[in-house]
Amino acid sequence: MKQPCNPVKTLLFISLISFILLIQVSVSAQNSSEQAVALNGLNSYLKTFEGGHYGFVEVTNGELFIRYKSGHSSNFKLNDISEIKILQNDATGTRVAFMCRDGQKCVYSGNTYTNYVSQPFTTKARVSAQELYSLMERVLRAFRTAQTPTPTPVVSAPAVLPNTDCTVILAGKGCGKIALGAAEFSIESMLGKPDVIAEGNHRYYAFGIVIRYTSGRVVEQISFIRNSPYRGDTYKPFVGRPEKNVAWQASVQQIKGIYGAPQEHWDSINLAGTKVDWLTYPNIKFELFGGTLREVVVGNFVKTAEQIAADKKPVQGPLMAKADQIVVEYKTMHDRLERNMSEYNRLAAKYASEMRLHLSGSAHKTREAMSRVATESINSIDAFIKKNEGFLAPSIKAHLIEDRQKFLD
Structure with a gap:
């Protein structure tokens, strides 16, 4: 015979479950609050440290990014850091660094395309190294002990392209309403404010898009980025595709087979030893990294008669x-x-x-x-x-x- 439910035991069980859930929510909120306090503390300090040279710090999914004032960035996973070290603190300056575990090169510089064993914050001014040390240590501790995934603190827009009609990148036009000649306010009504503006580039990390405007605040150039990290920054892959059935990851030969000979083909080896190719056509550019397509740029790249004549001169x-x-x-x-x-x-x-x-x-x-x-x-x-x-x-x-x-x- 089934025993009747004991209301006292049921109430105690429900209370226990509620208490456990309350603890979990409380711990999550506490971690989130500590992370925000830690980041705000370090970023407030960096505003005046070395004239704001280091820009600001953000953490995404356990990876710390330093967004320099000059526009480049460096990044590393916080779990790859063993400690914070005061490397210098005397009359000639101060240097405090995040140190990689076991001397590994865990810090990637988007400026030099190279990995390093540490990420220092350096100034010639005589400042309190201990204060900077404490702020860096708090960030490291807060994100290492986090119980929940870390929210992205800077990216302001969702990871989709709302109300843009953007599916295919068209040479000389753009992608849907993200188009050459569009007004800045129109772009921002769709994508929101950019995450970073540096060297004239309005960067949207959530969309894989970089936009440049004329002095009249209309779009003159759009970059669509498929593969990340890109020049030290982490972009979400652009969701559209190139025209003429050009595939992301296409090779130089495949692009030339579709578009013909480019008006310019520039290539080099970057500091990390990877080959980079730029294929430039009158209204569209393709950047290939390591032999495969990762960025498409739409704009006006038509050359003058003088430039074309200069290009035809034989290289001695x-x-x-x-x-x-x-x-x-x-x-x-x-x-x-x-x-x-x-x-x-x-x-x-x-x-x-x-x-x-x-x-x-x-x-x-x-x-x-x-x-x-x-x-x-x-x-x-x-x-x-x-x-x-x-x-x-x-x-x-x-x-x-x-x-x-x-x-x-």
């Missing part, structure tokens, strides 16, 4: 030889600079430890060793730039100047 043999020589020298120097930076960071950590222990004699010798590494690296960069002045692409020269600055920080 000595210039090609010079270009090949620069590539080889640059690769060799970059590898050496990477080794020097690792050694410089190691010495900086040793110096900071000796200073804390008041080992002034040892600290002085370590500081001299740091100076030797820095001087050798700076001289190497200066000599390379001077030797190849007039032949270096502006982007390569900018990378070198930034690398040089790292040894002065």
Whole structure:
């Protein structure tokens, strides 16, 4: 015979379940609150640290991104970080870093396309290293102990393209209502405000879209990005597709087979050793990374008669030889600079430890060793730039100047 339900036991069971759920919700809310407080604290500090050079920090799915004021970014997974270290704190400046586990190169720089063993925050000003250390430590602790997935703090738009009629990218037009000639307010009514505006690029990470406007605030160029990370930033894949049945992941040969010979085919090897190709047609560009299509750009790329005539001039043999020589020298120097930076960071950590222990004699010798590494690296960069002045692409020269600055920080 079935026993009647005991109302007291039932009430106790329901109360217990409610209490457990309440605890879970409370823990989740507490973690979320701690994450927000930790991020806000570090970002508030970075607004004035080194003139705002480091921009702001955001965390997405356990991965920390530093969005520099200059427009590039670096990123790493917080679970790959072993500790926060004060590498320098004296009259000449302060350096505090996220350190990768076991010396692994877990930090990716979208500026140099290279991985590093640490992510330092550096300034020549005399500031409280302990305060910066505490703020960084709080971020690390908050996101490591999170019980729930971390929400994306910056991306403001949903991961779909609302009311845009965007399915196919058309040369010289765009994709649906995301079109050349559209007004800025019209774009923002569909996509919302961009997540980041840097160097004239309005970046929408949730959509895989980057837009440039004219001075009159109408669209003049649109980039549709399929594969990420892209130049150090993580974009969600663009949901549309190229026209003429060009497939994402298409090769150079496949694109040329559909569009014919481009008015310009530019290729290079980036700092990570990956080949990058740009195929430019009058109203559309294709970027291929590692031999496969990852970005389509729509705009007006028609060349003037003077530009076309200049392109037809034969490239002289000595210039090609010079270009090949620069590539080889640059690769060799970059590898050496990477080794020097690792050694410089190691010495900086040793110096900071000796200073804390008041080992002034040892600290002085370590500081001299740091100076030797820095001087050798700076001289190497200066000599390379001077030797190849007039032949270096502006982007390569900018990378070198930034690398040089790292040894002065």
